[in-house]
Amino acid sequence: MTPSGAAAARVRIAYVVLLILLAIAPWLGVYPIFVMKFLCFALFACALNLLLGYTGLLSFGHAALFGMAAYVCGWVTTALHWPPLAGLLAGMVTSALIGLVMGAVSIRRQGIYFAMITLAMAQIVFFFCLQARFTGGEDGLQGVPRGTLLGVLPLNGNVMYYFVAAVFVLAYLAIMRIVHSPFGQVLKMIRENEPRAISLGYRVDRYKLLAFVLSAALSGLAGSMKTLVMGFATLSDVHWSMSGEVILMTLVGGVGTFFGPVLGAGIVGTVQDQLADKVGSWVTVIIGAIFVLCVLAFRRGIVGEILAFLDRRRDAKAATPPNQGDNGTGRAAAAPSAE
Numbered sequence: 001m002t003p004s005g006a007a008a009a010r011v012r013i014a015y016v017v018l019l020i021l022l023a024i025a026p027w028l029g030v031y032p033i034f035v036m037k038f039l040c041f042a043l044f045a046c047a048l049n050l051l052l053g054y055t056g057l058l059s060f061g062h063a064a065l066f067g068m069a070a071y072v073c074g075w076v077t078t079a080l081h082w083p084p085l086a087g088l089l090a091g092m093v094t095s096a097l098i099g100l101v102m103g104a105v106s107i108r109r110q111g112i113y114f115a116m117i118t119l120a121m122a123q124i125v126f127f128f129c130l131q132a133r134f135t136g137g138e139d140g141l142q143g144v145p146r147g148t149l150l151g152v153l154p155l156n157g158n159v160m161y162y163f164v165a166a167v168f169v170l171a172y173l174a175i176m177r178i179v180h181s182p183f184g185q186v187l188k189m190i191r192e193n194e195p196r197a198i199s200l201g202y203r204v205d206r207y208k209l210l211a212f213v214l215s216a217a218l219s220g221l222a223g224s225m226k227t228l229v230m231g232f233a234t235l236s237d238v239h240w241s242m243s244g245e246v247i248l249m250t251l252v253g254g255v256g257t258f259f260g261p262v263l264g265a266g267i268v269g270t271v272q273d274q275l276a277d278k279v280g281s282w283v284t285v286i287i288g289a290i291f292v293l294c295v296l297a298f299r300r301g302i303v304g305e306i307l308a309f310l311d312r313r314r315d316a317k318a319a320t321p322p323n324q325g326d327n328g329t330g331r332a333a334a335a336p337s338a339e
Contacts, residue, residue, distance in 0.1 A: 022165055032161045033229065038269050039168040040226040045249040045261030046175055047218035052247075053256035054179055055211045056191035058111075060243045061102055061118030062219050064125035065095040067238025069220030070227040074141040075134045077228075084147040084155055084228055088167075091224030092217045098125065099216020100209070107208040122240060129238050140234035144227050155228070164225055171218060176258060178214065187211055248287065252294045254301025263303055 026032050044066055051057050069091030077087040106117040129135045136142070146155035153159050178184050186207055189197045197204055227233045236242065245268065253264025268287060275283045298305045 019169070022169075023162075026158055026161055032158070034269075034273060036161060036164045036229045037226065038266055039164050040222050040229060041246070041249065041269055042262040042265040043168050043171055043225070044219055044222035044246050045253070045265045046172060046258075047215045047222060048246050049250050049255060049257075049261045050175055050178065050218065051211055051215040052250060053260075054184060054191060055187045055208060056194075057107070057208065057212070058115045058247070059106075059118045059212075059215075060115045060240065060247070061106075061122035061125075062215070062246055063238055063240055063242035064102070064122035065099055065216045065219040066223035066226075066242060066246075067129065067233070067235075068098060068125055069095040069223035070233035070237045071129060071135050071141060073224035074144040074227045074233040077147060078141065078144055079134070083151065084149065087147075087228065088221060088224045091227075092220040095220025095223070096213050096217040099213045099219075102216070103209045103212030107205055107212065119240060119243070122238075122243065126235070126238050126240070129235060135233075138235065140232055141227075142232050144231045144233065146228050146231070160229070164229060167221070167225060171221060172258075172262075175218070179258075183207070183210075248291055251301060252290065252298075254304035254307075257301065257303045257307065260301050260303035264301070267302075 022035075025035055044062070048059065048062050051059055072094045073087040073091035076082040076090050077084060082090065102118060102121045105121065106114050109117060130137060146160060148154050149159065149163060155163060179187075186197065186202055190202070190204055190207060194204055223233075223237060226237070249264035249268050250261045251264070252267055253262065254260025267290070271287055271290065272283055275286060294301065300308055
C-alpha cells in the first residue's frame with residue numbers, strides 16, 4: 001500500500017470509529033441535548049468553512065443566515081403547524097435566498113470590504129428580527145414543538161438524537177463531495193490565485209456566489225435544527241456575536257480542513273457549557289485566551305497543525321535515502337573507493 005493509500009485508510013478508520021461513538025453516545029451516559037446542540041453548531045462551522053476555508057471569503061454575516069432560519073423554522077412549525085422536515089426545508093430556503101442577496105452584493109469586494117458588507121447586511125436582518133411580530137421581538141420564539149417524523153415517529157428522546165445525527169452526517173458528506181468535485185477544485189483555485197482563475201476563463205463571481213448560497217443553505221439547516229432541538233429561537237441566534245463564535249470555532253479547529261470545524265465547535269461548546277455557570281461572563285475571556293493561544297501556537301488550527309506535522313514527517317521519510325545493502329557482516333556495505 002502506498003503512503004497516501006495508508007493515510008487514506010487511517011482516515012477512513014478514524015471516521016468509522018467516530019461514527020460508532022456518535023451512535024452509542026446516548027448509551028454511554030452522554031447528555032443527548034448537549035451532543036445535538038454540538039452537532040448543530042458543528043454543521044454551522046462546517047458551512048462557514050466551505051466559504052472561508054475553500055473559497056477564501058471571510059463572512060461576518062453568517063449569524064443572519066443561522067438565526068433567520070431558526071426563526072422561520074420555529075414560526076412555521078408553531079403557527080402554521082408544519083411538520084419538522086418542512087420546517088427544516090423552509091429554514092434552508094429562507095437562508096439560501098438571503099445568502100443569494102447578501103452574496104450578490106458583497107462578492108464584488110474582497111478582504112475586509114467583503115467582511116464589512118456582510119456584517120452590515122447581517123445587522124439589517126438583526127433589526128428586522130427585533131421589530132418583526134412573528135419573531136417575538138426580545139422574547140423570541142418559545143415552545144417550538146418537535147412534531148413527528150413523517151407523521152409516525154414522535155421526535156423525542158433517542159429518535160430526535162438519531163435524526164439530528166443522521167442529518168449532520170449527510171450534510172457533512174455533502175460538503176466533502178462538494179469540495180472534492182470539479183466545482184470544489186475551482187473554488188480552491190480561486191482561493192489560491194483568483195487572477196489566474198480569471199485568466200483561465202472561469203467566471204469567478206458566479207462560483208463565489210454559488211459557494212455563498214450553498215454555505216447559506218447549510219447554515220440555515222444548522223439553525224433550523226437548533227430550533228427543533230432546543231425548542232426556542234432568540235435574538236442571540238441572529239446577533240453579530242454568533243458570527244464571531246462560528247469564526248472562532250473554525251479557526252481553532254483548522255480552516256480548510258474537514259474535521260477542524262467539528263473539533264473547534266466541540267472545544268468552544270464544551271468550554272461554554274462547562275464554565276458558564278462557574279465563572280459567568282469570564283467564560284468569554286477564557287474563550288478569547290484560547291483563540292489567542294491558537295493564533296500564536298497553532299496558526300493553522302489544531303487539525304491543520306496535526307496534518308502539517310504528518311506531512312513534514314512523511315516528506316522527511318521520503319527524503320531519507322534507502323539503506324545500502326549489508327555485506328554479510330550486519331553492516332552497510334562501504335561505498336567504493338574513488339581511487
